[in-house]
Amino acid sequence: MIGKTREYPQEIMILEAIVRRFPPDDFRKAEFEKKLYRKRAGYKGEKTLDYFLEQVDHSEMVILHDLRIPINRTHFQIDTLIITPYFLLIIDSKNYAGTLIFLPEFNQLIRVQNDIEEVFPDPILQTKIQASQLKAFLKKHHITPPPIENLVAISNSQAIIQNPTNDKEVSYRVFRSANVAFKIPPFYKKHTQSHVSKNEMKKIARHLIKAHEPLVPDPKSMNLPFDKMVxxxxxxxxxxxxxxxxxxxxxxxxxxxxxxxxxxxxxxxxxxxxxxxxxxxxxxxxxxxxxxxxxxxxxxxxxxxxxxxxxxxxxxxxxxxxx
Missing domain, CATH: 1.10.10 (Arc Repressor Mutant, subunit A)
Structure with a gap:
């Protein structure tokens, strides 16, 4: 079952409104357009994963989309969390274009596009950190965490994925979104012991949904030319x-x-x-x-x-x- 659907982010709605109303002769408009483009691309990648995840049997799982959970003085975000009796599965979606080169030794992802190299944080490490934070959250609410697994979905079908060091974890954790139905079953073979009942699965979902705090940026902190907005x-x-x-x-x-x-x-x-x-x-x-x-x-x-x-x-x- 889908315990929490993915909603159109208010952050994107705010950026869309800003771009529409930004003075056309102000050079800073390009910065907001670029940020909006990135956010839309990320959301599109998440929705692509959702489409293929809809084709998976949901009878023994609860799926939560787009979580942002407070921890200490910050938040951790999870694109998709799958709760089963045997394990929890975090899936992070990336919609990067170009050639993606995974270098886990240095916790880096290199993206090459139009002969330009960019360095991104290692998404596998990001999901490991999310798993650690999720574990801490559950313990805080007196819930013994079942095993937590993590995957990275590449949603852009035109992206070229490279693993030059033949790292086993990269091969195991990174996949194309269209392949999600075939990436989940091996975890059931790996984790055969049931850790939580269906009621406990729903309890975990309720705690996370209750704690969820959507990101709502404050335009007043963006140094906008309010008096010149269209x-x-x-x-x-x-x-x-x-x-x-x-x-x-x-x-x-x-x-x-x-x-x-x-x-x-x-x-x-x-x-x-x-x-x-x-x-x-x-x-x-x-x-x-x-x-x-x-x-x-x-x-x-x-x-x-x-x-x-x-x-x-x-x-x-x-x-x-x-x-």
Whole structure:
């Protein structure tokens, strides 16, 4: 069973909003675009692994996706955790392109792409550290950990994987995501003794899900040019800003496209960049809407909660506003 699904990361949503609204003539926009590209690639790799994992028999396992668990004064993250009666299995997903050269002697992964060499941390070592942290977490909650195994999934089908030292652990731990159905069964042969019951499996899952703290970056710490961020409603057709609201429709002044709900994405951008609240005045200025009655009608039409009287009301995103 899937105990925790993988959700679209709020970190990516924040970066998308920043890139959309960043002043186009500011050279720093390229930095955020690059970071967004990396985060999207990582998420795509995780979803690729999820697709192939769906084809595995789930009857004797609980699968938790995308965990971020506090430990001491920091957090440890696990892309995918499989809980079985016999063992726990951590799978870390990497979506790197190019040629990947594993050098475990120095705990390095070398990526060669377009004749450029880059050094990355050893993902096998990363999963070992995650296993150690997970073990400590379970002991803290008075749970005797079953054996913990670890794998590294390479999700980019075009990547070239090299193991120049013929290291046995690299061959054993590293695999292509499409092969996950064949990497799990050997662990059942290795670990034949049952350590936890089905109820205990669910207990482990509940503790981890309860402790999970999703990463939500604070845009205020990113040194953004808040006063220069692009305002207005963006056209979903041509992506130009500055749609005009008339007679219940947003009309793009650039391409003529009309739609009734373009303000919803604009409001999501506002919440993601400026914080989880907005007033009627702030809404009017950000959306570039002149009519107070129109602002009131638009705000009341969305899944928002509010606090205060009509005149001084502050609005917040509803529970499913970002779904």
């Amino acid at each position: 305002k207005g409603v963006q056209c979903p057709a041509c992506e130009a800003f500055g749609m005009d609201y008339r007679q219940g429709k947003w009309t793009c002044l650039n391409c003529g496209h009309k739609t009734a709900d373009a303000h919803i994405q604009a409001l999501k951008d506002y919440f993601l960049i400026y914080g989880p609240s907005i007033t009627s005045k702030e809404f009017r200025e950000f959306m570039k809407v002149r009519s107070p009655s129109t602002v009131k009608r638009l705000l009341s039409s969305m899944n928002l909660t509010f606090d205060g009287t009509t005149k001084g009301r502050t609005y917040f995103p509803g529970k499913s506003f970002f779904d």
